[in-house]
Amino acid sequence: MTQDAGAFFPRDLAWHPKAYAPEYKTSVLRSPSRALVSLPSTLGDTTGPVFGQNMIGELDNDLILNFARPGELPIGERIILHGHVIDENAKPVPRTLVEIWQANSGGRYRHKKDGYLAPLDPNFGGFGRTLTDDDGRFRFRTIKPGPYPWPNNANDWRPSHIHFSVFGSGFAQRLISQLYFEGDPHIRLCPIVNTIKDPAAIEQLTAKLDMNNTIPMDARAYRLDIVLRGRRSTMFENRPEGN
Amino acid sequence: MVPFPGNLKESPSQTAGPYVHIGCTPNAVGIGGPYGEDAGARLVNDKTKGDRISITGRVIDGANAPLRDAMIEIWQADADGLFNSPLEKRGAADTNFRGWGRQAADGESGQFRFETVMPGQVPFAADRMQAPHAQFWIVARGINLGLHTRMYFPDEADANAADPVLQRIEPRWRVATLIASGARPNYTFDIRLQGENETVFFDV
Numbered sequence: 001m002t003q004d005a006g007a008f009f010p011r012d013l014a015w016h017p018k019a020y021a022p023e024y025k026t027s028v029l030r031s032p033s034r035a036l037v038s039l040p041s042t043l044g045d046t047t048g049p050v051f052g053q054n055m056i057g058e059l060d061n062d063l064i065l066n067f068a069r070p071g072e073l074p075i076g077e078r079i080i081l082h083g084h085v086i087d088e089n090a091k092p093v094p095r096t097l098v099e100i101w102q103a104n105s106g107g108r109y110r111h112k113k114d115g116y117l118a119p120l121d122p123n124f125g126g127f128g129r130t131l132t133d134d135d136g137r138f139r140f141r142t143i144k145p146g147p148y149p150w151p152n153n154a155n156d157w158r159p160s161h162i163h164f165s166v167f168g169s170g171f172a173q174r175l176i177s178q179l180y181f182e183g184d185p186h187i188r189l190c191p192i193v194n195t196i197k198d199p200a201a202i203e204q205l206t207a208k209l210d211m212n213n214t215i216p217m218d219a220r221a222y223r224l225d226i227v228l229r230g231r232r233s234t235m236f237e238n239r240p241e242g243n
Numbered sequence: 244m245v246p247f248p249g250n251l252k253e254s255p256s257q258t259a260g261p262y263v264h265i266g267c268t269p270n271a272v273g274i275g276g277p278y279g280e281d282a283g284a285r286l287v288n289d290k291t292k293g294d295r296i297s298i299t300g301r302v303i304d305g306a307n308a309p310l311r312d313a314m315i316e317i318w319q320a321d322a323d324g325l326f327n328s329p330l331e332k333r334g335a336a337d338t339n340f341r342g343w344g345r346q347a348a349d350g351e352s353g354q355f356r357f358e359t360v361m362p363g364q365v366p367f368a369a370d371r372m373q374a375p376h377a378q379f380w381i382v383a384r385g386i387n388l389g390l391h392t393r394m395y396f397p398d399e400a401d402a403n404a405a406d407p408v409l410q411r412i413e414p415r416w417r418v419a420t421l422i423a424s425g426a427r428p429n430y431t432f433d434i435r436l437q438g439e440n441e442t443v444f445f446d447v
């Protein structure tokens with residue numbers, strides 16, 4: 001499947017969080033204070049790296065097994081996380097790399113800088129990756145992450161969430177975000193979630209319980225579709241450049 | 244095909260958070276696990292064409308402190324100005340050059356380092372050429388939407404002066420924030436998120 005290399009639709013910066021969002025205190029010193037300089041898509045934006053199936057290990061998308069000791073399993077709620085990567089034109093984004101990382105069921109990350117008192121799970125690494133298939137589908141098996149406290153205001157807790165990174169076919173589509181779980185009361189309380197101002201945009205990051213893809217007696221399923229920037233059609237763009 | 248309506252909105256961004264390395268560079272931060280090598284760890288091998296260069300730098304916040312939890316990606320053309328991408332229609336890029344690299348800032352010093360090659364020139368819109376450059380993308384805790392910028396080379400003054408992207412930048416003194424220091428083969432590029440010499444970031 002080939003995708004044309006047309007220019008990307010401009011990013012809707014009002015849909016994304018603003019760089020400076022003082023309710024999320026770390027953004028205060030890490031946000032550019034000047035306006036972004038707008039550029040038309042150049043060749044370095046419309047092209048991007050591709051990844052081969054040969055780099056993906058058999059268990060890379062199975063967080064239940066990819067860090068577990070032989071014969072052991074991580075603790076927590078077993079879930080399937082799946083969906084499509086599509087673009088704003090609703091075209092599937094095939095063979096693109098999707099990476100995820102998350103806390104364990106107690107809300108603890110396997111990272112030397114995470115000092116939360118919930119314990120590490122020796123059988124859970126908390127990261128995985130996969131390539132979307134030819135129809136843009138991805139699928140992971142994992143443990144539902146727990147909420148965790150974080151230093152911002154005196155008593156802020158992150159909702160259960162999974163971080164994700166997606167490439168697309170052009171470097172200007174590069175996206176890192178987080179997905180939440182339907183029904184979690186912490187979503188509306190979270191200063192990081194609330195850097196997004198439009199409730200419909202927050203909804204777009206909320207994975208839905210998907211009973212149809214649940215594996216009976218084994219794992220529930222959650223579904224989230226990830227949308228990357230769409231491209232203009234190049235059909236009429238072969239004329240000489242006039243600008 | 245997928246039954247989705249058109250005119251969708253891009254999924255909104257959220258910060259990569261302090262633990263982006265778990266998912267993206269687990270080997271670099273000592274977690275290990277199933278990946279043999281972190282994606283993007285190496286751009287070149289011993290068959291890569293072109294002049295080897297290194298790019299080191301830091302991402303610096305508004306209090307002049309380097310970020311020790313940032314992740315930096317670069318994307319650039321090969322020595323002949325071609326991208327290693329199936330969407331590159333001008334010719335075949337060097338198959339021994341990845342073009343894409345990813346590094347975690349060092350957890351103590353905040354320094355990142357890329358070993359790459361001097362990129363060739365790439366056209367802009369019609370036949371105008373851009374000066375040699377590498378595109379950068381920066382994510383970290385506190386960065387709500389990944390930041391795109393570009394690094395140009397201090398020893399390419401003529402090409403830089405004619406570069407159609409650099410020519411758009413106002414006020415003109417801000418162009419200097421996109422030009423590395425050092426000289427071939429070792430360049431330094433510090434990215435300042437805020438303050439007097441805030442780096443130019445792009446909406447691409």
Ligand SMILES: [Fe+3]
Pocket residue numbers: 103158161163260
């Ligand atoms: Fe997190």
